[in-house]
Amino acid sequence: MAQVEVVRLAKSFGAVDIIRDLDLRIANGEFVVLVGPSGCGKTTLLRMIAGLEATTAGEIRIGERDVTHLSPRNRDIAMVFQSYALYPHMTAAENMGFSLKLAKVPQPQINDQVNRAAKMLHIDHLLSRKPRELSGGQRQRVAMGRAMVRQPAVYLFDEPLSNLDAQLRTSMRAEIKRMHLEEKQTVIYVTHDQIEAMTLADRIVAMRAGRIEQIGSPDDLYNRPATTFVAKFIGSPAMNLLPATVGDGVIIVTGGPSFPLPPAFAHLKDESGRKVLLGVRPEAFHLEARRSDWPSFTITASLIEPCGAEVYVIGDLAGRDVTLRLQPGTAPERGQTRSFHVDAGAVHLFDAETERSLR
Numbered sequence: 017m018a019q020v021e022v023v024r025l026a027k028s029f030g031a032v033d034i035i036r037d038l039d040l041r042i043a044n045g046e047f048v049v050l051v052g053p054s055g056c057g058k059t060t061l062l063r064m065i066a067g068l069e070a071t072t073a074g075e076i077r078i079g080e081r082d083v084t085h086l087s088p089r090n091r092d093i094a095m096v097f098q099s100y101a102l103y104p105h106m107t108a109a110e111n112m113g114f115s116l117k118l119a120k121v122p123q124p125q126i127n128d129q130v131n132r133a134a135k136m137l138h139i140d141h142l143l144s145r146k147p148r149e150l151s152g153g154q155r156q157r158v159a160m161g162r163a164m165v166r167q168p169a170v171y172l173f174d175e176p177l178s179n180l181d182a183q184l185r186t187s188m189r190a191e192i193k194r195m196h197l198e199e200k201q202t203v204i205y206v207t208h209d210q211i212e213a214m215t216l217a218d219r220i221v222a223m224r225a226g227r228i229e230q231i232g233s234p235d236d237l238y239n240r241p242a243t244t245f246v247a248k249f250i251g252s253p254a255m256n257l258l259p260a261t262v263g264d265g266v267i268i269v270t271g272g273p274s275f276p277l278p279p280a281f282a283h284l285k286d287e288s289g290r291k292v293l294l295g296v297r298p299e300a301f302h303l304e305a306r307r308s309d310w311p312s313f314t315i316t317a318s319l320i321e322p323c324g325a326e327v328y329v330i331g332d333l334a335g336r337d338v339t340l341r342l343q344p345g346t347a348p349e350r351g352q353t354r355s356f357h358v359d360a361g362a363v364h365l366f367d368a369e370t371e372r373s374l375r
């Protein structure tokens with residue numbers, strides 16, 4: 017295991033800057049998840065750390081070593097991709113032990129390491145099977161086992177679960193989490209899946225156009241997003257954002273109601289006229305008012321989306337679409353108008369121009 021440090025890293029393809037002046041320090045044993053919209057540079061960053069992509073500028077350190085100009089096999093990393101090519105003519109055990117065999121590790125030691133990884137991945141009963149005799153999820157576990165037997169300093173995962181069906185994904189996710197809790201490997205993991213990011217990460221790195229927009233615990237990014245970009249990107253359905261203005265001790269929603277400045281934003285009391293964006297998460301709307309001075313909104317339901325354990329309601333608030341996440345049985349019917357309340361502590365405010373949090 018080792019820490020990973022990326023210092024002022026840059027990457028251009030031709031004239032296009034893909035990674036810009038990026039600094040990132042990952043502690044020994046930390047599980048870091050990279051998220052961000054398609055094309056923001058997550059895979060490029062991972063491939064540079066792996067040594068599969070040359071850097072344009074900057075430095076990459078793994079443990080105590082500067083590995084910036086080392087080849088992938090000298091970096092002591094293992095990478096697991098979304099598409100995992102196993103050798104079809106080899107058994108699961110042979111696939112897993114292949115890199116050790118190439119490194120001329122004695123066979124009894126290879127067997128020990130393969131068996132140990134197979135036990136952790138619950139595939140010890142499948143070791144003599146060929147890839148075609150395995151399910152997708154079992155094959156993916158063999159691919160992970162192949163990375164694990166090498167006991168690298170750092171694991172790099174690029175959407176390793178995205179080819180699996182929803183059920184397998186959920187169980188593999190739990191498996192990866194359990195493995196990390198037991199072994200405390202250093203992991204850098206790219207995903208588009210919100211739940212994977214929230215459940216696996218010690219810290220999430222939210223990337224935007226080759227830069228880090230915010231880095232923090234899942235709780236930080238969800239409950240204290242630094243910008244509207246992070247607020248919209250983390251959480252599904254996304255946070256509602258409504259234009260509003262600071263008034264005399266109040267927030268006035270454009271074309272809608274006003275409510276007293278929440279305590280967290282008391283510092284805005286002398287900023288009458290400042291344009292802001294009001295952020296409310298879909299689950300923050302309640303039918304019952306917990307305090308009369310907290311925000312309340314009149315919303316007319318225009319679309320109802322039942323999702324089993326919860327219902328998403330798209331509604332009109334002061335001429336704009338908002339999404340609410342409600343318990344079944346509490347949702348209005350299509351066309352009905354209701355008053356919804358939001359706790360003052362659940363209100364987010366962002367500067368309308370810089371889009372940065374005003375908290």
Ligand code: ATP
Pocket residue numbers: 029034052053054055056057058059060061
């Ligand atoms: P996704 O979530 O879609 O996988 P990503 O965040 O991983 O996206 P990258 O794959 O890192 O994004 O790509 C970042 C940008 O770099 C994209 O605009 C992509 O087109 C560009 N890019 C990647 N590889 C090359 C290359 N070899 N030559 C030119 N441009 C490239």
